[in-house]
Amino acid sequence: MGSPTETPTIIMVQGSFQLPDAYYKLDDALRALGYPVVHPLLPSLTDEEKPGFATKSLTDDALAIRSEVQRLVEQGKKVFVVMHSYGGLVGTEAVTKDLSFDERQPAGLPGGVVHLFYFAAFILPTGQSVLDVFGESPNNDVKPDGRFTIKNAANILYHDLPDAEAQEWESKIINQSYAVQKTKMTNEAFGFVKSTYVVCENDRGPPPMYQEKFGEMAGSKIQKISSGHSPMLSHTAELTRMIDQVVKSVIETGAQV
Incomplete structure (x- = not known):
């Protein structure tokens, strides 16, 4: 089952246009604190020059994240998912119940997603x-x-x-497939x-008031x-x-907080 104090692997799910x-x-x-960090590429933001780029949807992005989460979980790893902005939708769609720690533990299976950490993130039902x-x-x-x-x-x-610095980051802004705007959510990981x-x-x-509502809808602890x-x-x-404080709380409780 792995050690209760095992350090989770952090999956970083990024926002749009970057x-x-x-x-x-x-x-x-986070790596300097000893956390393994995996930052998967999102298809809706990758290989813009290739044919079919404009068909890439939130579903494709979620599948890319799910694939990485599943790979880690099947290795017996605990996974802590960090999501920013648009990434909140992707991570919420990606993490299915069979990948959750609470679902796997009673079945005697190692690993699983132990917590979701959203910041400035969109959440939809x-x-x-x-x-x-x-x-x-x-x-x-x-x-x-088909881009935006x-x-x-x-x-x-x-x-x-x-x-x-703001101007430098603005100069690095990239296009995204517009199809992500139209994709309907099919899963609620929260x-x-x-x-x-x-x-x-x-x-x-x-707006911050929307962010509070997103957190309330998800039943999150709001900071x-x-x-x-x-x-x-x-x-x-x-x-x-x-992030470190929340992860430590997860470790102390053996799974989630």
């Missing part, structure tokens, strides 16, 4: 898509070829970074895996950080401490 580079500070800070619930965001730059990106990223995503939701109090993307939308860049040390 390369994984935007999460390297957080990934590296089954049967709903982003477009169903929110309509088209005025911040979106929708292109005629975000306008004014420095101001919306990175406003609490120094100007030069229904069978306990969760924490960190509200970014100064967010200019999803707050005085950051904009990208605390993995602007408040790396504080966010790392928050």
